[in-house]
Amino acid sequence: MTIRLPRAGGGLYAYEPRSRPAPSAPGGPPLTSRTVFSAAHVVADPYADGGPGGPAAVDWDATLAFRRHLWSHGLGVAEAMDTAQRGMGLDWTGAAELIRRSAAEAKAVGGAIACGAGTDQLPPGPRSLAEITEAYEAQLALVEGTGAQAVLMASRALAASATGPDDYLEVYGHLLRQAGRPVILHWLGPMFDPALEGYWGSAGLDAATDTFLELIAAHPDKVDGVKVSLLDARREIGLRRRLPTGVRCYTGDDFNYPELIAGDDQHFSHALLGVFDPLGPLAAGAIRVLDTGDVPGFRELLDPTVGLSRHLFEAPTRFYKTGVVLLAWLAGHQTHFTMVGGLHSARPLPHLVRAYELADGLGLFPDPALAEARMKNLLAIHGVDQ
Template sequence: MLTLPTYDNRLEEYSLTGDALIPRAPRVPLTRTAFAAAHVVSDPIAERDPWVGSPAVDWDNTLRFRHWLWDQGLGLAEAMDTAQRMMGVDWPTAKELIERTMREAKAHPLKPRVACGAGTDQKELSDLKTNEDILAAYTEQMEAIEAAGGQVIIMASRAFPSINAGPEDYAEVYRKLLRQAAAPVILHWLGDMFDPALTGYWGSQDVGAASDAVLAIIEEHKDKVDGIKISLLDQAYEEQFRARLPEGVRLYTGDDFNYADLIEGDGKHYSHALLGAFAAIAPVASQALEALSEGDHDTYHALFAPTVPLSREIFKAPTRFYKAGIAFLAWLNGAQSHFIMPGGFQSSREITHYSEVFRLADKARLLSKPDVAVERMTLLLKLHGIG
């Protein structure tokens, strides 16, 4: 029995409901590609001045979590915004993370698929004033990812909105990036709810005009585009966009609220997954996708349905703080020994939020080590003067 705070400023007793899923690999090949976007934790002993400079990454715990995802048959989206790119994790750290992760992935028995984020964050925005500047920064990171053996995700760059780039600027830079890519890449459209500095991406704040701009880029270079990840949290828009993609180009949903319906599809089109939420709900994601692959839609929805309230809590506004909830669940499930994050990011959410995540994770069958989860939740409550 735990005493947990509520959003109406009360304390209430809570007991686990039990029936947690046991993490495991799927029994059958999955019919959807699923990337879980993983986070990073810092070494609590080695960290110094956490708000300044590069983090002291806890490599053992950070890589241990990736193995936990791979062991469940999920792919990995590495060094994305989930890994605190531009929010505590700089490019030298991200590059080392990519290189370490790729070595681990190559040695893993399931040979998991890994795609890695290429951005422009090794440069200050003040140094990225022209299309040529942006192209050079992207190129450096893409070459590092390809050298490590990873698939490239061309992440959305704050540099474009900062210079008020128009659609023709995006087309010029992306055209050159796609031509020089060694293999098909994944494009990345991250909404301003995740990063306000990306407002107006693709050269317009009108979503229709932005869609036309990026679809034109994809159509021109569809042989070099594996797919596009869209994180706009708008199911209807994603479905409309998905139907306009050229044949063979995938839509990777980044919609952490509506993933179940989008991945299942409408009978004609469906989305694949590149989700931060999947790092939080990995056992359900793996086993729900297994059910879908077996044609068992009832089990698919029964597993996913309780995770939606949990994901909405983790990704509540301000959405950019969602990474703390994912790291918290990794700690509760014993996939990591702590959840100390670069820049002290674990403090971006309050104890009431963590308590609600605990309740909802339990109801979603995601506390796979109940005794560990209760012990660790009790420690966190005591730290906050509760209990």
């Protein structure tokens, strides 16, 4: 069987999909050498009467089933993060319901879960530090009330309101002092969200890093780890070498994750990655190889996935969720390619075609024939005849 795929510049070419997926089996021993979270996407309800700008309509059964899929492979779930379209189709009301449901499901199956706490219930624009702190407090209380670990997410409101580093230290310091258990601090770069430009009170990343580390040094017992999403391996390596003992670095670098997780002769990174949504079984298998101390074997498994990840996260990076959901549909984890907020239209057809080809080459589809049939349906909608 072949499928005719369109070229970016026009014309079609014949592609022969794999006939079998790459070997993979759920379960296995717990992951031991690294703490690994997959940020997970939400499955939209395709029959809901909604659209861009309206409340998110979520298919809860399919959304929770996908989380059980990740837990079955030993991965933790990072919930209500940007992969779940937080702030890009999923508002705080929807995120709060997602956190409640996923945390309950995690308890039921014994899965690890960490959930994002931010300030997205606030209207856009500058706010007072007191309002921002209060918004953070409300979300932190909800997350901790479910029993989940909190991820303190970057705040658009704080980025729009802070006058300098001291404002960040004040707000975050207050939150860390009252947190019931150690949290994960999330530094999300502007390539993922342009509204976060100049976070930590400085346009320069060196000064911003110093402020970030000053906060952590003042509250090391309240910081489980930091999630860094700057797509800069050198900077992440420098940061993790300066972290206090016992504070983890969770890589959020979807361009350089194999080398960062493998580490060097001094330190390594744990992981909290959006790309582990489509890579879940393969990623878990690679970590289990790393658990045995076989770094070359780990790299042999995970290095070939970087091409797909770099494609999914290419600029504009914030639209990577479209490719993630496409692959979930092609893999059979959901029955449709529809996203909350209409974000399934955020990437052009050639981008989606290339994502399919790269994922098929890695053997990510449990049923390659199903993926091929669904891809042909998508192409037909765009006027590509087979």
